[in-house]
Amino acid sequence: xxxxxxxxxxxxxMRTDARSRRRSITADAMEDAATRVAGMDLGFLxxxxxxxxxxxxxxxxxxxxxxxxxxxxxxxRIALPVVKPNVPLEYHEWKFGAxxxxxxxxxxxxxxxxLLLPTAVLIPLLAFDRQCFRLGYxxxxxxxxxxxxxxxxxxxxxxxxxxxxxxxxxPVCSYDQQLDWILTPSGAIPAKQTx
Numbered sequence: 001x002x003x004x005x006x007x008x009x010x011x012x013x014m015r016t017d018a019r020s021r022r023r024s025i026t027a028d029a030m031e032d033a034a035t036r037v038a039g040m041d042l043g044f045l046x047x048x049x050x051x052x053x054x055x056x057x058x059x060x061x062x063x064x065x066x067x068x069x070x071x072x073x074x075x076x077r078i079a080l081p082v083v084k085p086n087v088p089l090e091y092h093e094w095k096f097g098a099x100x101x102x103x104x105x106x107x108x109x110x111x112x113x114x115l116l117l118p119t120a121v122l123i124p125l126l127a128f129d130r131q132c133f134r135l136g137y138x139x140x141x142x143x144x145x146x147x148x149x150x151x152x153x154x155x156x157x158x159x160x161x162x163x164x165x166x167x168x169x170x171p172v173c174s175y176d177q178q179l180d181w182i183l184t185p186s187g188a189i190p191a192k193q194t195x
Contacts, residue, residue: 004173007173011173014127022165025162025164033162034062037160037183038070040183044188044190049077050075050077051116051117051120052119052121052122053079053080053116053121055081055107056080057124058106062124062161067160077093079110080109081109082109083105083107085104088144089142089145091116092114093114093116098113117149117152118149120157121145121146121156124136124159124160125159125160127165128170129167129168129169130166130189131170131191132192133176133178133179134159134170134182135167135170140175147175147177150177156181157177158180158183159179159181159183162184163184163185
């Protein structure tokens, strides 16, 4: 527990730099990155049923909407998270144009939509490393959610990132969940298994 507290302090210092680097990306570069990732070969996504837990991009987050449109056109059901304090995220079905309202962090959430259990999840991040660990925002929402989903069934966790967000090593606490893949404009990075 003491070690986790020290690691959280390191992560908090990294977040300031990571936010700054992500905000430095131009609008044109963001749009190009979203288009490139949406066109990638995603052969590793062979899960069934095809239910994709995603996120609605805000501020300087990687724009996953072009990818979501492709996945929806390919027969995937799209679900967006609904945030509740200190519990795993709930994913509710969402379709383009469906009504949304701002949740507790000002992030749009589906107003009504069937509660779904994703077989793959897209996750935003501030930084990532080649082991597919991510530096998140510090709330623990995605770590709790991945832990809960993985306890129920196989789920593929995918981080979406700009290349500039890569770091040599993300500090990892005992409760941090490793992602299975990171998608960047330069390509797909599979997780290297840790001991």
